[in-house]
Amino acid sequence: MRSHRVAVIPGDGIGLEVIEVGKQVLETLAKKSGDFQFEFEDFDWSSQRYLSKGEYIPKGGLEKLSKFDAIYFGAVGSQDVPDHVSLWELRLAICQGFDQYANVRPARVLPGVKSRLKGADEIDWIIVRENSEGEYSGNGGRVHQGHPEEVGTEVSVFTRKGIERIHRFAFNLAQSRPRKKLTLVTKSNAQRHGMVLWDEVFFEVAKDFPDVNIDRELVDAATTRMVLKPETMDVIVATNLHADILSDLAAALSGSLGIAPTANLNPERVFPSMFEPIHGSAFDIAGQGIANPVGSFWTAAMMLEHLGEATAAERLMAAIERLTASGLQTKDLGGTATTRDVTQSICSDIEQQ
Ligand code: ATP
Numbered sequence: 001m002r003s004h005r006v007a008v009i010p011g012d013g014i015g016l017e018v019i020e021v022g023k024q025v026l027e028t029l030a031k032k033s034g035d036f037q038f039e040f041e042d043f044d045w046s047s048q049r050y051l052s053k054g055e056y057i058p059k060g061g062l063e064k065l066s067k068f069d070a071i072y073f074g075a076v077g078s079q080d081v082p083d084h085v086s087l088w089e090l091r092l093a094i095c096q097g098f099d100q101y102a103n104v105r106p107a108r109v110l111p112g113v114k115s116r117l118k119g120a121d122e123i124d125w126i127i128v129r130e131n132s133e134g135e136y137s138g139n140g141g142r143v144h145q146g147h148p149e150e151v152g153t154e155v156s157v158f159t160r161k162g163i164e165r166i167h168r169f170a171f172n173l174a175q176s177r178p179r180k181k182l183t184l185v186t187k188s189n190a191q192r193h194g195m196v197l198w199d200e201v202f203f204e205v206a207k208d209f210p211d212v213n214i215d216r217e218l219v220d221a222a223t224t225r226m227v228l229k230p231e232t233m234d235v236i237v238a239t240n241l242h243a244d245i246l247s248d249l250a251a252a253l254s255g256s257l258g259i260a261p262t263a264n265l266n267p268e269r270v271f272p273s274m275f276e277p278i279h280g281s282a283f284d285i286a287g288q289g290i291a292n293p294v295g296s297f298w299t300a301a302m303m304l305e306h307l308g309e310a311t312a313a314e315r316l317m318a319a320i321e322r323l324t325a326s327g328l329q330t331k332d333l334g335g336t337a338t339t340r341d342v343t344q345s346i347c348s349d350i351e352q353q
């Protein structure tokens, strides 16, 4: 029996709700398959912990986490902790600590889901986000705080190594897809150093992938193209900040923030990779049992794929698509189903497959 050790960090808000049912679905898949199992370990690293103990991650926490095969993460964010603190102390500490430099975000309109965008059925993208440096390198500072002459700087750091590895990852991914298309997104007209380096390295790496169809777009033009000509894009590679924004747009265009998944990959597998739904803690609906768990389930499917359980991943995706097609939908999609209703439907579908 294959065994997968998964560290579970539900985090805050609806993260707790969608990860709990995500585990239930994963257990159902393992039982169905009969030849693998999960060893879950829960970690209470959350804003609540920070408020009572002054830290998100305890001493030696990352070291402990490094022994797992994967990390299943909910969301972090609280009304009582500034967002830049919670994000850096927990999520980014893990992403950067484990060099999860490739953030992968698929966007597709699932059957039965209504997008606000006409022609959204043609959305079938994977956004590859550089996840270790760039605009989120954490460099910069403030001088003369509170003074009328105060200055704040936010320094983006782009390294040739960092750029090259994300481009290689994106090219390999594009090569594995039927359309083999890759769009580079930067802002190299206005930002003339790091962004130009991004462009240059992209075209260098492209030489090793002659069968991949490439084009480039400035980030502002990329947003309009995603809305007006969604069918012309396939894999999109962009920097930390740009891809962060584009992937929220992609998630909204494909129906709801509650559906979209993310993988934070350390492709060399030196460290564990982390899987999380794209949405945040969503305190406006937390604790009501109405969060859409589909993003957490699709995330689980990406994790299964990463763990080598392709059959279980396919089973789960098939169950998700039958669910959305059936019209059983949570409030964010215009329905009245609860988190539990959706979970039960997915689990019984898996059992009956
Ligand atoms: P963060 O600050 O981490 O981005 P957030 O609290 O702003 O988190 P988002 O995830 O960005 O929340 O979501 C914005 C809104 O979209 C939420 O307030 C919620 O109303 C809705 N939403 C997000 N995820 C879900 C979901 N899984 N199910 C239902 N509604 C959701």
Ligand code: MG
Residues within 6 Å of the ligand: 280
């Ligand atoms: Mg938000």
